[in-house]
Amino acid sequence: MQSIYAMHQNGSENLEKEEKFLFFSIDSIQDLYLTMVSSLMEICKKETEFLHKSSLKHLATPAERNPNKKFINNAVFQILAENNSLSIAIETRKIDTWYLNEDYILLLLNAVKESKYYLDYMSNPKQTFEEDKQLIVDLFTHIIVPNDKLYEHLEDDKLTWIDDIPLVNTLIIKQLKGLKPIEEDNFRVPKVYKDTEDKDFAKDLFRKTVLNEKELAKQFVDKTPNWDSDRIAEIDTIILKMAICELLKFPSIPVKVTLNEYLELAKEYSTPKSSIFINGILDNLVKELEANKTLLKTGRGLI
Known part of the structure; x- marks a missing residue:
């Protein structure tokens, strides 16, 4: 519908060119999906780096030398980091958004650490899979997805993503909620086309x-x-x-x-x-x- 509307607005009669852009737009949905999922992985990496650097400070405090690693040891982060389907897709599609724009990851990490979800989670000494999963679902749903700066960045990156963002985020939330503690192929990158x-x-x-x-x-x-x-x-x-x-x-x-x-x-x-x-x-x-x-x-x- 949008491709046909664009043809009308541009006065274009080049069917092959518009069709090529149509499929580029459809394929880009997977790039958006991988970008959003990898934001979780990058948040964990940044916090891991931060804790490590803090522990090496010359005048590090006891808390910095022996930090609470509950967040970076979250089971969902581990599932994502060790998932072959996800790693291959990110490599194949050359998803490097956060490598080039790490300031957005730092922005999201700060928002995460200031949230009630994070503070409540870190204050509980126990760590269970269900608690780990619920935290990531809450952070993704209530902190990452609604972030205006992130939305603006995604909109600037690819204009065709604007209408795809709700679809992709809904799918990711559904996948996160369905994760199991010990199960192979626990998380799979969905295909763009069924067949x-x-x-x-x-x-x-x-x-x-x-x-x-x-x-x-x-x-x-x-x-x-x-x-x-x-x-x-x-x-x-x-x-x-x-x-x-x-x-x-x-x-x-x-x-x-x-x-x-x-x-x-x-x-x-x-x-x-x-x-x-x-x-x-x-x-x-x-x-x-x-x-x-x-x-x-x-x-x-x-x-």
Whole structure:
């Protein structure tokens, strides 16, 4: 949707160029995921370095010579640091954000150490896996994710990440909550695509919508008698074209799935009344296509 909107705004007709950028944007979601997960690892590294340097001071205090290492020994940090899937992905994708911008890690570390979650955790002499896990979940959810400076940095790094941040952070929190104390493959980097069919779908939907825009628009222009086509929000027309494209050109996708997906898109990205407007048009169109027997669904599309 955003790629098609960008094409309209730029007046671009270079389909291959825009498609290339579309897949670059999708692949970048994994970079964002790895950047956010590695922020936890880097926070632990920075605190470890700080404790070590403090212990070597000429006039180190007893607390500095024998520091409380409960935080840096947190089991979740160890799981992340020893995870092959994560290490390989970070190396392969060349994630060096924090190496180049360590001041943000220091900023986050300071915020962590000033938080009630950290202070309560460190004041408890006992250390259990569940307590370790809960601390990291709380710190990530309430200290790291909401940090305005971090958000600004991510936004400046890649503009396409803005809409992906909530999705990625929600996934990471879910993974952290699901960690087990002793289990191989305890943490795995998720794939960007489920399979090749998943990637092909993104390509096909983009191409079929762009190459058939005029044909798709004809399906709804006469169903908006009280609206001049120029007055319909551009995002709404793109959502309608994509939805109609799925209805007509993707027989294996169930009608209900298509309707639900695009109503959610309208709620998220368009005007408050858009979802009602789009729902009305698509509902009437589906009834018409079913009556004319031109809405042909096969396989799981019949479910």
